[in-house]
Amino acid sequence: MSSPPPPLPTSTTATTANNNYNASCSSSSTVLSIKCFNSDCTDVKSRKGWRLRSGDFAELCDRCASAYEEGSFCEAFHSRASGWRCCESCGKRVHCGCIVSIQAFTLLDAGGIACLACARKSFVLTSNPAWSPLFYHASFPERLKDLSVKSWSQLAGSGPVPWRQAPSLFNPSATPAMQSELQTRMPYEVDRLNTGETFSAPSLEKRKVEDFSEKFINGNLRIRLRDIVENGNAGIIGEEQSQTPSSLMEDASAQQFGISIPYKSLSESNSQIEGSVNALQPAPPPPFTKHFHGSLHNGVDSSVDGHIRNGKPRTDARGRSQLLPRYWPRFTDGELHQISGNSNSVIKPLFEKMLSASDAGRIGRLVLPKKCAEAYFPPISQPEGLPLRVQDSTGKEWIFQFRFWPNNNSRMYVLEGVTPCIQNMQLQAGDTVTFSRLEPEGKLVMGFRKATSATPSDQDNETSQIGNGVSTKGDAELDHSPWSKVDKSGYIAKEVLEGKSSIRKRKSSTLGSKSKRLRIEKEDMIELKLTWEEAQGLLRPPPDHVPSIVAIEGFEFEEYEDAPVLGKPTIFATDNVGQKVQWVQCEDCLKWRKLPANTLLPSKWACSSNTWDPERSSCSVAQELTAEQLEYLIPSCKLVVASKRSKDARKEIDRVEALEGEGLDTLANLAILGEGEAFPASSQATTKHPRHRPGCSCIVCIQPPSGKGPKHKQTCTCTVCQTVKRRFKTLMMKREKKQSEKEAETKQSEKEAETTRKKPQEPSAEKLLDDEPSPSSNTGSESGSPNKKKTVSEGSDDDPKRMKSSTSPFKGQIDLNIQPEREDELSPGSDSGGGMMRMLQDATETYLRMQRFLSSDGDNNPSGNQMLSSGGTGEKISDATMRGSSHQDADKDHPSAFSMNASAPAT
DNA sequence: CGATTGCATGGCT
């Protein structure tokens, strides 16, 4: 690699011996020699020693080979070389600067080393996913595979032993054969490092497949060891090391020992999860960092998974099969340390799980990954399961009910009663709980990891903030509320949680890659994003305020003393001479006026303010744009595009109206149209309406199929109708309130226009809304529209105010035959109409449109018409709404008003 | 009527 090998943690450095080693190595690899690989020896080689990076073995004479095998090689030949250290635990001398003994010790977090024997006492030496993948790399020698199989077989059925333990061929229990087998796999990465050779994926892959795997193994061994100490990820490697001759002397630079290679290997393994096992990372992270936490496992497991699974009868009764990567334990050193404490127990990471909203919710049920549950938890045959005693990282014991539910011929495992624990740990959706086991006690240990900013992007800001704001370890320490303090229902620390954002709130965020369901739908997200972008773009400094510029991470933000105001939404375009312009719509006449592109407009703007084009500074002046032009322009409008619902200008108007009238609040409201009640955030109600069964009386099931079956009459008093009415009423009241507020603002200006244009406008509005006429018909026969029936029947709804103030006109005319599902969905993109919220929106929009029309100057306002006719969908909806709002004869013919039927496009 | 329990649904892998 081009990057320098990480510094060796030990004090060992390259020595003469090392150089000799290199020389020997190179000579041995390039010159046929019969001499012992040991440069200090002149005997004839006869036996194999440690493995070289080249893939070959160091060929030693009998004497040297014996020393190597006895673990005294270093003592014999490197006794005076640098790099000797003492185990921090037992004091045993260990040579740390030599490839021969490299796997005989591990580096400690706090500095110093520990011999393998001691390391094994304190750290997980088994079931480390990290090693396995590498170990089981595709190129893994068959013999090792066999060993693994063998080992696995031996372990199978031995209780809740994770399949990953299979590789514990390195365990003391491993047969001597295994051990020797493993022993032959000496690290050779060092060699390479010494010789300045760097890894390259291609070379590794092509030249030394086997070496590669072994390299991994070796690298893992070291990493593992380190991991054991630092990251808590210990693996068989460690045990393997213990099997290898200890403290054999050889000179190897500390750097070699440096994990550079191993880390690369790890990196690879990490990346393996991404599918690139062999791709060596050019710049491996420095050793002894946590950079590879987790990913390490990923790589490993993925590989292990595949290999073990494929080649191995991992299928023990417990069903310990491959775990999804997201459940791979990714313990950090701190976590492991915390879990292990000072005990001598070995921590065996089992799995982890990011808490879903459900998991973290008050329900107190933590869904366990099936595989994990079956692999690591006691087998249960009854749904009731059994109580499981789990200890948290602080030593507190919790008792959960480990049980399952039948689910589709399968099982769904859950831990019940986790709320107290979750709360105690102050965990929220998006945080991660880890499960490990203390060996040999077998005690389950539950740790946790707060969501951090480092978490994938799928963590929302909130989560990130929270995660960051809470110390991983500190939390648990801070709140030591014992189990006993938790009330039975487990709702402790409610206030604490409330202090943060509620889980509910987080619902739409957090949740790893897994919870797509909790994510905002793509389109919604885009819309939302655009909406906010729009908002940003429309922000204007409050009058008389000069924003201060604040630079945050390279980005400059305008900071206002007072809340900024929303500017007038405009449409940017390029005029026929190539000049950037923006089109803005007059408040009063709705005509579109062209302004310089760089003009910032107040939230309210009218022709009279058109100082850029005095000729068109009056509403009476015709609009520049032709209908076609406008039509062309509008769709390209960012605002329109932003809203998937608003392919039609109706939305545009609505949005403009909203922006004008209520600023950000409205904007936000637009994004979540309808106070959430009827228009749940996209993150909510991910399950539209599960479980409809025969006999179900829910509002959905009770409804006939779309457009079919008997319709509810307006006078119907069934539960459904009453419910619908009640909800509708509530929503309308809210809506009405808002509208009235807006109305009050614009009342004055509208009044004028109305008095002069009301009459001519009515037909136009009616027609448009009523008849879904084609755009052309709209513009052509607005006053002569034959479709006035609704209006006529309505009596005198010609007064917009009236219509509006009485949003109530809708009352009693609700089409109860709408598709209830729509009510739930109310997807902004659902153009098919239906849904209570839709009705509300439509009603409001209709009103707004009417207002627009009524307030227009009465002539064939191209812009207005164009806008309204540009979107057939919106048109139809509006039409439907309109009819619904004006149709009195609901009982009879069931106004198509809000029904799906009615929403059929007329065009 | 709220909380809990058990399970069905359906998005997603």
Added chain:
DNA sequence: TAGCCATGCAATC
């Protein structure tokens, strides 16, 4: 495509 599992929700307490 089968299975997982997050979640909703009816039934029950």
